[in-house]
Amino acid sequence: MPARFLLFVFFVSFVVPPLFAQQTANELRADNGLKKLSDRFADDKADREKLRQDILTFRRSFPGTRQAVKAAEMLRQLPGPMDELDPGKIRPLEVFDWQPKELVAVLGEHRGRQGGAVTGVAYSPDRKLVASVGAHLVRLWDTDPKRQLRLLTSLGAVNVNCVAISPDSKMLAAGGIGAIFLFDLDGKSGKLRVTIPAGSTTITGLAFDPKGKPILACGSYDTKVRFFDLDKKDPKEMEISLLAKHQASVNSIAYSPDGAYVASGSSDGTVRLWKVEGARTDEAAKFDANPQGVMAVAYSKDGHVLAAGCADGSIVTWNVVGSKASPRAAFGAPSASPIGSLAIAPGGATLVAGSADGMIRQWDISKKTPTKIGEFKGHAAAVTGVAWSADGGTIASSSSDWTVRLWDSATRRERVPPDGPLSYTYALAFSPDGTTLATGSYDHFVRLSSVTGDAPRERSAFTGNGSPVYSVAYAPDGKTLASGEQVGVVTFWIVTNAARPLPAGQIKDLPGYIYNLAFVPDGSRILVLHYQTAGLYDVKGHTRLHAFEGDPKGMGIAGISLSPDGNLVAAGSGYYLRKGNDLVKDKQGNYVYYDCFVRAWETDGGKLLHQEAAALPVYYVGFTPDARHAVSGGWEPNLRFWDVHGGEVKDAGKLLTSAGETPTGGGHAYRVQYNPDGRFLLTHGHDNRIVVWDAASRKKLHDWSLPEYTAMETFAPDSRHVAISLATGVTYVLRLDSPPRNAAK
Secondary structure (H helix, E strand, O other): OOOOOOOOOOOOOOOOHHHHHHHHHHHHHHHHHHHHHHHHHHOOOOOHHHHHHHHHHHHHHOOOOHHHHHHHHHHHOOOOHHHHOOHHHOOHHHOOOOOOOOEEEEEOOOOOEOOOOOOEEEEOOOOOEEEEEEOOEEEEEEOOOOOEEEEEEEOOOOOOOEEEEOOOOOEEEEEOEEEEEEEEEOOOOEEEEEEEEEEEEEEEEEEEOOOOOOEEEEEEOOOOEEEEEOOOOOHHHOEEEEEOOOOOOEEEEEEOOOOOEEEEEEOOOEEEEEEOOHHHOEEEEEEEOOOOOEEEEEEOOOOOEEEEEEOOOOEEEEEEEOOEEEEEEEEOOOOOOOEEEEEEOOOOOEEEEEEOOOOEEEEEOOOOOOEEEEEEOOOOOOEEEEEEOOOOOEEEEEEOOOEEEEEEOOOOOEOOOOOOOOOOEEEEEEOOOOOEEEEEEOOOOEEEEEOOOOOOEEEEEEOOOOOOEEEEEEOOOOOEEEEEEOOOOEEEEEOOOOOOOEEEEEEOOOOOOOOEEEEOOOOOEEEEEOOOEEEEEEOOOOOEEEEEEOOOOOOOEEEEEEOOOOOEEEEEEOEEOEEOOEEOEOOOOOEOEEOOEEEEEEOOOOOEEEEEEOOOOEEEEEEOOOOOEEEEEEOOOOOEEEEOOOOOOEEEEEOOOOOOOOOOOOOOEEEEEEOOOOOEEEEEEOOOEEEEEEOOOOOEEEEEEOOOOEEEEEEOOOOOEEEEEEOOOOEEEEEOOOOOOOOOO
16 A cells, blocks of 8 residues: 655744734735625625626635635625536537536537547548548548547557558558557447557558458558458468568558559658469569658559659659559659658549648649649648548548548638647636636647637637647736747736737746646746746746756656645656666566655745655645645545645545545546635546546545546636546536525525
8 A cells, every 4th residue: 555645744933923913914804805795695686796706806815715715605606607608509510429418618629630640541432431540549530521420449558550441431440550450330430340460560551452352451660561361350360461572661552443453652762563462462563763762652543543752742653554664754843841641533633642741732643744733721730641532522631730621622622621729728727707718729829718608709819939838827817828838938918808819928948848837826926837847937027936846866746736825836746767768666576666755845935845755656736725735646546635724734534435436446646626615626537537526525526538538627716617628629618516596595
C-alpha cells in the first residue's frame, strides 16, 4: 500500500495586532455584506439579476473565504444565463446515443474531426462511406453530409497510418506498426475480424485485389512489399509472398485495375511493378522516378497510366501496358512541398495531388503536356491522403490538421465547410460572470463563445503567435484574458468587447509549453506553469517575480494550483526512475519512482513551506473554495484529502463510495477540482472516465465514459454547469442541477 503522506504545513508563529485588526475588519465587512445579500435573497420581490451580479462582485471581493462560499451557494440557487441553454437546440448532426443525458449544448462540430492527425483516407466503392485513420483511431463517415457514423475502433497505444476498403465495400484494412487490422463492415459499423502480423515497422500502404480475390498487399518502412491471403484463418499463415528489392522505405502501393500487378513507390527513388501470381509473385519492372524519393503511386481506372508523386513536389507519369512502360510526362514545379498522396479520376483525364503545404492541386493529364486546372484550398496542414468517389463527383481528403474533408470535384469547394475548431481543444475558462466560455485549441485559435441563449454562439476567434494554445484564464474582473501557447508565450487580451478582443502585451521566451495559468485575486500577478517549472509573473510589467520548482534531477512539476485566496501554491510531481533509456525496477520487479512529492509554497515570495513524499507520482493538487482543504490525485488509485486550515495538517482519508469503489477505477487521476460552492468534486481518470461526486458524502452523482478522449473540464460560476472539451475540437456543456423553482426558498 502506498505510504500515507501529508500535504503541507502552514506555520503561523505570531500575528501582529494591526494585521489582526485588519483581518477582523475584513471578516466583519464580509459578514455584513453576506447578511445584506441573504436578506435580498429571501425577498421574493428582489431583482434576481441585480442580486446575481452583486453576489459575483462580493465573491471577487472576498475570495477564498467561508462567506464567498456561502455566496456561491446562493448563486447556485438563482437563475443564471446558462439556464436558457436548450438541449433541443443541439443540431441533429451533433447528437449521438452515447452522449451524457446531462448535455445541454455543443460548441463546434464532430463532423470530419479525427481527434488526431489524419494519416489516410479511403472512399468506399459503393460511395456510402469514407474511412479515415490517424493516431490510434479508425473512423467511418457518411459521405453526405459527412456525419460520423461511429468510432469504428480505438486501438489504444497503436497508431494507424493507412487505410483501404475492399472492392465490395465489405472489408476495411488499417495499417499500424508491424500489424494490419482487418474489419468486416456492415454499411454503418464494423467488427475487427483479425490482426495480421506484418513485419516490425510501420505499414505505409494497403491495397485490396481489385477483382475481389482475397488478397491484400502492403508496403512498409522495412523496404518490403507483402501479400496476404485473406481466406486463411491463422494470421501467421496469411503471408504468401515477401518482396524486398527496394533499397529504402516503401511509401505507397497501388493495384493495377486488372489485379495483375502491384506498383510500389519508395524513398529509393524508384517505382517497381510486381507480377501477382500467388506464391510466385516477383518483380516485373523497375522505373527510375526521382532521386529525392517517391511518396505516392496511383493507377488510372483503365490501367493505362501510372503516376508517381515525389518528395520534391514533382509528378511523373508513364504509359503502361502490363509490365511495359514508356515515359508520359513529368510536371509540377519542384518545391519544398512533398506530394504525400495522389489519385487519378475515374474518367482518367484529371489527377489530384495532396501536398505538405496543405494544398490539393488538380491537373489535366489528358494531353501530352499536363496543365494545372485548379487548387483545393482549406486544409491548415499537410494533406496526407486523397481519394475519388466512384462517380468522380467528390474527392475525400485527409490532413495533419486533424480533419477529413469532402470536395466537389467540379467547383473545388468543400461540400460542407468546417465549423468551429479544427482540432483538440486544450483549454477552457468561463468568464467570471458566466456569460462567455473561452477555449484554446491546437489549431492556434482562442475562441470566445456566448453561452447566454438557447444555444452557444461564437463571438470571436483570434490567434497570438500561430502555435497551439494550451491554457486560458480570465482575470478576476473579467476584463482581461490570458492565453498560453506552445511556443512559451503568454498573451494578454482586453475582452471587454468579446467580439473584438485587443492584445495587451506578452510574457515571452518562457521554457516550454504553457500548461496552466491562474490570476491572483487582485489580478496583478499570474501563476504560469511551463516546462517542468512554474513562476509568478507581474501582469503589468511582464516580468517574473519568483519561481516554484521541484527536484532539479526529477521530471519537474506535473500539475500546479493556486489557492482561492491566493496565498498558497501547491503542486505534485514524480515519474519513473530511469537509467539511460531503461526504466529501473527493484528486486521484486516493481518499477521505481522518483521525486514523488506534494509541495506547497507561499505565493508571495515563493518560500517553500512544506514538501511531503508520496509513494507514487502525484499529478494534481486542488483546493476547496474556502481554501481550508485540499485533495491530491495521481498514480495512486485513491484520492487523498487534507485539512490545511489554521496551521493544522490532518489527513482526512480517501475517496471511497459505500461500495468501496475508487474514483478512477483503480487507475490514475489526471485532474481533480471542486465547483465554486464546494458541493461537487470532479475527477478525471486515466481511463477517460469523468465522475462528479458529492463532496460531503463522497457518493457518485454523475459518471461519464465518453468514447472520445476528453482534454479539459471546468465548472461555471453558477456551480451547476460544467464544460468538457474533446480531442475532436468539440466542447460539451452539461447541466448538473437546475435552480430551485422558488429561488428565495
